[in-house]
Amino acid sequence: MAELDGLTEFLTVARERSFTRAAAKLGMAQPTLSQTIRALEDRLGVRLLIRTTRSVSPTEAGQRLLQVAGPRLEEIRAELATMRELREKPAGSFRISAIDFTVDYILWPKLAPFLQKYPDIKVEITIDYGMTDIAASGYDAGVRLGGVVAKDMIAVPLTPDSRFAVVGSPTYFECNPAPTTPQELTGHRCINLRLPTYGNTYAWEFEKDGQELRVRVDGQVVFNGIFQVLNAALDGFGLAFIPETMAAPHLEAGRLRRVLEDWCPYWEGYHLYYPTRRQSSPAFALLVEALRYRGSDKATQSL
Incomplete structure (x- = not known):
């Protein structure tokens, strides 16, 4: 030893x-x-x-x-944590990797009451836009869209199917005609999101009548966080491609206008994913069940 x-x-x-x-x-x-x-x-x-x-x-x-x-040391730690949790009160510390949007809109609304109920359970959340290997990096779980979760992971739904929206401010559209096809986006100022895993900006993804398109857009500003993309769109710096839920209150208030809605498909919703070894922890099982999406969940129905 x-x-x-x-x-x-x-x-x-x-x-x-x-x-x-x-x-x-x-x-x-x-x-x-x-x-x-x-x-x-x-x-x-x-x-x-x-x-x-x-x-x-x-x-x-x-x-x-x-x-x-x-990874083997993490497995040993997980088993030791399980031993400590075999008592009357569930306890444990868990690390989750997620992007800021999913933390604010999906995780925290359910985590807040859960953590108040179980004061001996601790959660650390890291904002991460990369395709991080959660097992190698010491995370207990991560959050991604269901379609990109590795097949060897357990995936638990957190939201129903969801989609993105192409939006711009009214001031932007006063000087620029609304695009009617994704290809026209190349002639617009767009607000880009850089993803660290790919080392490049995100190509906007569209689909209509079986036709799939990925459009590489250009513009004056690039961010590595989705909330900053939204703020730039509200300030009139161009078109943005953001989660529909994030755009909804601004669309309703008239601060944003939506285009190309018929080209924005629904994607498999966000999932919590984790290695099979994590199932052995009673406290982690409680955490998963608290976050799991059920059809009646009001907090995530619009996602």
Whole structure:
């Protein structure tokens, strides 16, 4: 068991790519953390991290240890957490990866009453627009549209089928004719969303009468968050492609106008997804059931 000393510390540094951030996350002094990692490297007889004045990255051996030992250590932690939860009050700490829209519109409305009911259950939510490997990154669950959830994950519906909307402000349309086909978007100023996984801006997706189109738009501003895209549209900087639910109150109030509605298909709704090993936790099972979409859920019917 002594050979495992320092493994948690190494995995944290390797994931954070920083001794400073890892020390803060672990609640220990940075010199102590550095000594712990060096002791682990000495015992194993291999160098695990490449250290420079500006960055920290795993060596080939370190990357292998991260990929192999990381998920297994998480499984052990999950089982230990299950043992601690086998008491009268459900308890546990869970990490969820999601985008800001799903946090505000889907997760939090249900999480707030759930956490008040179970004060010993803790939830950490990370805003993440990348296609993060939740198992390798230490998350218990993630939120994505159902169509892009990996087949080896358990997926639980959080919303009914949903769709996006192409919208612009009245001031924008005073100077620009409304597009009647997706192809015409290339002649408009559009507000782009950059997705880190693809390293490029999101291509807007359309479908009508079996015809699917992906349009790469251009404009004056690019954001990496959907709420900023909405705000720019409200300020008249161009057309935006945002969740229909997010657009709804602004459409009703006349602050936005919708176009190309017949080209915007319904997609499989948002899902909470997680590895099969996570089922063993009683507290996690309660969390999943609290978030699960049921046809009568008023909070998510319009999504």
